[in-house]
Amino acid sequence: MKAPTIDYLAFAPILATLGGSLLVIAFALARASFVQRVVLPGLALVSIAVAAAFAVITWETGDQTTIIEGALAVDALALGFSLLVYAAGIGAIALSLRSEIARDAGRGEYYALLLASITGMTILVAAENLVTLFVGFELLSIPLYVMCAAAVRDERSLESGLKYLIVGSVGSATLLYGLAMIYGATGSTDFAGISAAIGTGVDATDPLLLSGIALAITGLAFKASVAPFHQWTPDVYEGAPTPVTAFMAVATKIAAFGVILRLFDDALLSTQLQWGPALAALCWVTIIVGNVGAIGQSSLKRMLAWSGVAQAGYLLAGIVVGTRLGAEAVFFYLAVYLLMNIAAFAVVIARERVSEHGDGLRSLERLGEASPWLAWPMTIAMLGLAGFPLTAGFFGKFQLINATVSGSYESLAIAIVIGSMISLAYYLRVIAVMWMSPREIEIPAAPGRASRKVRPAEGWSPEAGAAAQPEVTAVAVLCAVLVLAIGIFPDPLFDVARDVGSSLAGFL
């Protein structure tokens, strides 16, 4: 028996975050305040930076061979999605620096769990094998369950973690059932083997295969919070500590859509006629449910959770078409979604630390005059999420619509446009609360509840200024600047998206 050859350079990005998490645990034994406050987050940031550097060095376009006996792919798709996850991780660490959650959970454990989740995501998006896929999926999820529940002082955090654990486990079990059926139908756990088996030995309408695909869609839809498997999202996002919510909202979605892209547009592409209509229906439902659900939310975290459901619907449209254009659009949209959401969550974090309204919409009242360095990033993030021109969100939506139309799924383009119009109702309300000075702003109430009049907050505390939390403001401003920069000059990101799309060999 021969030991497998391991291409360590290609494996290095995953090893970097994995090793980083082990180092963080080891260093956390030192209780000195300097180590806890500076060294541990620094180590975590360095290991992510090293991983990102290796990902850039090993960047190759085209269909790449797999490493370590077909377990992992090191193509632009895996590396591109990994880079997005790293960016989300760096953002989450910056937002956690001064937060109570890192201290309550124990800083070493907190950053180690974060790095472990990042490792799981990078394994997931690189998986070329059903077994690797599932282990990566669990490695992503389990640290997040714990991080959601880690806020010792908050009962809602425990509820959030428990809810996420139970719903997530149902999703994992469903996914595993589906993967087992796909294996049973095709006789292979490798994506290449599955793709080769369909059409030669196995009919594309084989009931076992189709049931497996349906269950796998359901399992992955739980993770990507696609309706009707989204019910956990608002509760979990609201209860979880906000830096964790920020990480979960973007990184989980990136990893989930990365693996959906690889599983459906690579391994199962030849059954696109079978799963396409099903995913298109989910896409419609998700866009409508997410956008309608977001209207009338008074908590910013809940609003962003519902908006995340709606965005998952837009992203799904790029998967459904099963073309290279669709894959590129999904990557592009996830990149800008990452920036817009991190910016928005950074502002929520900055405000909830000082405002008596926590993460409520009222905490943003008159933010425009009080601290424009927070109000502008939030404004740009909201406009971007709504898809306004001059922001990156416009090109993201444009790309998705372009992909759906050229893939002859015009109905999904209509869904995206209708969804975007509904979404203006809640994105613009946030902007109105920040900039409009009227003393009374009427918040539309959820159905069945009386409309409430909201009075502006009294007084203004000195620490509310942007200077008190420079790193949070910096994250918000940096992301907002990037959203604008990509919105004006999107070509570099288009090029990266094209590289990512080139690694899926099945497309014409």
Next chain:
Amino acid sequence: MAEVLFFLAAALAIGTALAIVLVQNPFYSVLALILNLIALAILFLLLNAEFLAAAQVVVYAGAVMVLYIFVTAYVGGSDQPVIPEGGVLRTIAPFFAAAIFIELSIAIVGSGLTMLDSSGAEISAGFGSPAQIGELLLSRFLVPFEAASYLLLITAVGAIVLAQRRRGLEEAEL
């Protein structure tokens, strides 16, 4: 002999699986789960997976389930019904469950029936032996194997984080 054993074990597996969810007392649920795992181990044996069958009995039916029994005996059952009465979900859930059941039955029974007259998958000598499983874990499935061991470490770290909740807040100040 194998056929008789299959139908006995299959009936036991389905019966105990139903018992796990239908029995009111959680203690009996756990006992049914142990029987269910043993029935599955017999099915593994029929599939020439001797090592998996042994591991299933030793690890799950033996070790893990003892923990379950201790926990249920320690915490005890509650008088509250597991599922609250009423609610929209309560009404529509059975329909979804029935739909999934029919779908899975078509998929599994349908594929199973087409295999009736065939002799099943061909297996090489030594299939399912500890040596072959070990070789697979260290060659083809090296990455998932190592990732799973890392996952166990991280789960232990996570358990420590959650256990801190009980210890109170004094030591959280740093």
